[in-house]
Amino acid sequence: MDDVATKIIDILKKHMKEPRDDISLETNLEELEIESLDLAMIVFDIEDTFGIEIPYNANEEVEDFKTVGTVVERVRGLLAESGASSSGAAA
Amino acid sequence: MTQSDNRRVVVTGMGAVTPIGIGVEAFWQALMGGVSAVGEIESFDTSELYIKIACEVKDFDPRAHLKSKLLLLADRYSQFAAVAAQEAMDQAGLAPPLPNPGRAASIIGSGAGGLVTLENGYRDIFIHNKKATNPLTLLRFIGSSAAAHVGIEYGITGPTFGTVSACSTATHAIGLLRDLIRRGAVDYGVAGASEAVITFGTMRAWQAMRVLSPEGCFPFAKRRNGTVLGEGAGVLVLEDLAHARARGASVLAELKGFAMTSDAKDMVNPDVEGPKEAMRLALADAGLAPDDIDYLNAHGTATTINDINETRAIRDVFGRAADRLAISSTKSMHGHLLGAGGAVEAVASIMAIREGVVPPTIGFDEPGEGCDLDYTPNEPARRAVRHAMSNSFAFGGLNAVLVFGPAPEE
Numbered sequence: 075m076d077d078v079a080t081k082i083i084d085i086l087k088k089h090m091k092e093p094r095d096d097i098s099l100e101t102n103l104e105e106l107e108i109e110s111l112d113l114a115m116i117v118f119d120i121e122d123t124f125g126i127e128i129p130y131n132a133n134e135e136v137e138d139f140k141t142v143g144t145v146v147e148r149v150r151g152l153l154a155e156s157g158a159s160s161s162g163a164a165a
Numbered sequence: 166m167t168q169s170d171n172r173r174v175v176v177t178g179m180g181a182v183t184p185i186g187i188g189v190e191a192f193w194q195a196l197m198g199g200v201s202a203v204g205e206i207e208s209f210d211t212s213e214l215y216i217k218i219a220c221e222v223k224d225f226d227p228r229a230h231l232k233s234k235l236l237l238l239a240d241r242y243s244q245f246a247a248v249a250a251q252e253a254m255d256q257a258g259l260a261p262p263l264p265n266p267g268r269a270a271s272i273i274g275s276g277a278g279g280l281v282t283l284e285n286g287y288r289d290i291f292i293h294n295k296k297a298t299n300p301l302t303l304l305r306f307i308g309s310s311a312a313a314h315v316g317i318e319y320g321i322t323g324p325t326f327g328t329v330s331a332c333s334t335a336t337h338a339i340g341l342l343r344d345l346i347r348r349g350a351v352d353y354g355v356a357g358a359s360e361a362v363i364t365f366g367t368m369r370a371w372q373a374m375r376v377l378s379p380e381g382c383f384p385f386a387k388r389r390n391g392t393v394l395g396e397g398a399g400v401l402v403l404e405d406l407a408h409a410r411a412r413g414a415s416v417l418a419e420l421k422g423f424a425m426t427s428d429a430k431d432m433v434n435p436d437v438e439g440p441k442e443a444m445r446l447a448l449a450d451a452g453l454a455p456d457d458i459d460y461l462n463a464h465g466t467a468t469t470i471n472d473i474n475e476t477r478a479i480r481d482v483f484g485r486a487a488d489r490l491a492i493s494s495t496k497s498m499h500g501h502l503l504g505a506g507g508a509v510e511a512v513a514s515i516m517a518i519r520e521g522v523v524p525p526t527i528g529f530d531e532p533g534e535g536c537d538l539d540y541t542p543n544e545p546a547r548r549a550v551r552h553a554m555s556n557s558f559a560f561g562g563l564n565a566v567l568v569f570g571p572a573p574e575e
Contacts, residue, residue, distance in 0.1 A: 133375075
């Protein structure tokens with residue numbers, strides 16, 4: 075796993091009541107018992123960490139937020155678009 | 166007039182400042198015409214936002230409505246409240262000097278108070294490095310400002326305060342005044358709420374919660390994808406029936422039921438039990454059966470979860486009567502007025518009784534999953550409305566419900 079994935083998993087763990095060590099790219103966010111407000115907090119944390127903006131809407135089923143891997147892909151895509159480095163603005 | 170036995174509380178005045186019309190008549194005509202106020206925000210630069218829409222009260226010129234210099238210096242939220250209160254008091258035939266002002270109340274809440282003032286103050290201090298803020302900053306932003314201003318305008322010397330319960334603020338204010346009148350603590354008063362929070366900072370905060378739609382407010386519809394912020398104020402004049410009759414006031418409706426509950430579970434995700442219990446208790450308080458309600462003005466925020474939950478709660482409370490109940494969310498037109506929502510929605514509910522027409526839920530393509538009631542899609546529906554219920558469910562799980570009926574017969 076690269077830096078982006080590691081950082082995102084760290085962020086997920088930070089927002090879990092009982093952080094798990096078995097989170098992989100295949101893990102479903104649902105399995106992590108992440109609820110809507112948690113997800114908003116996590117997205118905010120990711121935005122802050124990587125200096126990007128993710129236009130995510132909690133009212134829509136978003137494929138990008140199904141598994142840890144899809145979140146990582148989405149963030150990589152946004153980082154590439156913004157030309158920011160994966161080390162991020164506020165990392 | 167302090168006998169509290171069998172006191173009936175009636176509405177003798179209504180006022181509204183809404184994104185689809187200033188004044189009850191303009192508001193009602195817009196509801197009947199299915200007018201939407203959703204549009205690109207015009208009051209500040211939205212280039213850094215990805216949610217760029219809201220329902221703003223456009224062309225609001227306080228000078229055109231208000232004479233008092235004190236109010237012209239107040240926050241936008243207090244000005245909205247003052248304009249709505251003035252309309253309601255005019256309709257009720259009440260002007261200063263009021264009769265027995267110590268037996269009158271001013272209960273006007275706000276979810277957030279004067280945020281326009283607060284944001285400008287912070288900008289001056291933190292960005293422009295100004296040495297001082299406007300000396301009125303504090304008086305403008307405190308959440309009791311509107312209640313105090315209206316009280317001063319009319320010389321109301323009885324209970325005067327604001328309520329704070331996010332999107333149930335107005336409904337709590339109206340219900341509390343009803344209770345004060347019913348138990349004989351006061352004879353009449355103004356109650357409602359005001360909200361004016363369409364600012365860059367607030368939009369940022371809401372945007373971060375990921376509950377706003379980038380397109381529009383489509384309650385109960387399949388296409389719904391979040392709510393749209395609105396602003397404005399609603400105020401009712403409530404009065405002991407005997408007091409209203411003694412001074413020859415015309416009675417618009419009766420406030421028959423009120424109840425409040427709390428989910429005590431989650432700050433964002435609403436529960437079914439809390440709203441159910443609030444509706445059930447409001448019906449019991451009104452002495453009515455589910456069958457007696459013809460129109461329900463839903464909280465209907467157009468978020469995925471509210472609309473499913475509210476539908477389930479209505480089904481549970483109304484049982485078979487749910488299928489003959491006309492429901493609508495007028496938020497589809499005026500947006501989510503947050504703290505003030507319950508007041509303008511109470512006005513819509515009273516007007517539905519008086520006019521025999523149910524306002525529509527506009528932008529309704531097809532029913533959303535789990536939304537299987539009659540939401541009065543897209544067109545107003547003419548029907549006799551004997552009683553109307555108005556639901557307000559707030560962040561934090563704070564539920565408040567009002568039930569209105571027709572003016573009691575002489």
